[in-house]
Amino acid sequence: MAIPHYKITTSIEAIAHSIKIDHYVYHWFSQLIVHPRIKEKLKTSPDLLSVYKYLKLITLSELLLYLAFFILVILFFSLRQWPLVIFLAAVNLGLLFLSLKEKTAIARLGIGVLTQDYSAEQIAQMTLFQICEIYSRQLNIPSLVDTVFALDDTLKKILIWTYILTVFIYPLNSWQVLGSLVLSYWLMRWILNLGYFYYRIR
Numbered sequence: 001m002a003i004p005h006y007k008i009t010t011s012i013e014a015i016a017h018s019i020k021i022d023h024y025v026y027h028w029f030s031q032l033i034v035h036p037r038i039k040e041k042l043k044t045s046p047d048l049l050s051v052y053k054y055l056k057l058i059t060l061s062e063l064l065l066y067l068a069f070f071i072l073v074i075l076f077f078s079l080r081q082w083p084l085v086i087f088l089a090a091v092n093l094g095l096l097f098l099s100l101k102e103k104t105a106i107a108r109l110g111i112g113v114l115t116q117d118y119s120a121e122q123i124a125q126m127t128l129f130q131i132c133e134i135y136s137r138q139l140n141i142p143s144l145v146d147t148v149f150a151l152d153d154t155l156k157k158i159l160i161w162t163y164i165l166t167v168f169i170y171p172l173n174s175w176q177v178l179g180s181l182v183l184s185y186w187l188m189r190w191i192l193n194l195g196y197f198y199y200r201i202r
Contacts, residue, residue: 009125032141
């Protein structure tokens with residue numbers, strides 16, 4: 001039976017779009033799809049299995065580019081060679097391109113999870129937060145609300161302590177302080193996105 005338009009809360013298309021444009025939704029689904037129970041379920045689909053392999057390749061490429069980014073930042077603040085900015089820009093463009101591809105792949109896998117468990121009509125009657133809360137309880141993972149609060153709170157504390165450390169405890173010049181803040185921010189974002197830490201942020 002069709003659901004009246006005014007009663008529709010969300011949709012598969014809206015969720016897929018949110019994964020691509022909202023950092024927190026993307027972050028939550030990126031961990032949902034690698035949960036062992038979810039991963040085994042989705043591997044029964046040849047199409048989704050190929051997306052998993054593609055996502056693994058993207059992740060490896062991102063790791064290499066992040067490593068290159070950190071090395072270039074250290075070299076730039078150490079040598080002050082402005083031509084290095086060109087390489088930094090190229091690496092950032094590469095990361096941006098891979099990020100778009102990664103979000104598209106995660107959206108496909110995330111929607112694959114939902115459509116295996118719920119019909120389009122059932123999804124339309126729930127909010128995204130409700131859907132995330134259901135999976136949170138079933139799989140014992142952080143909910144979307146937990147994710148938003150914990151990531152913001154942790155990153156804020158890391159940046160504050162990095163600033164205190166580099167300005168008051170072990171004083172550095174302004175360029176080194178800026179470099180330390182940039183490095184600590186991206187490093188902690190990457191670490192917090194690892195499953196081991198992510199599942200323990202509640």
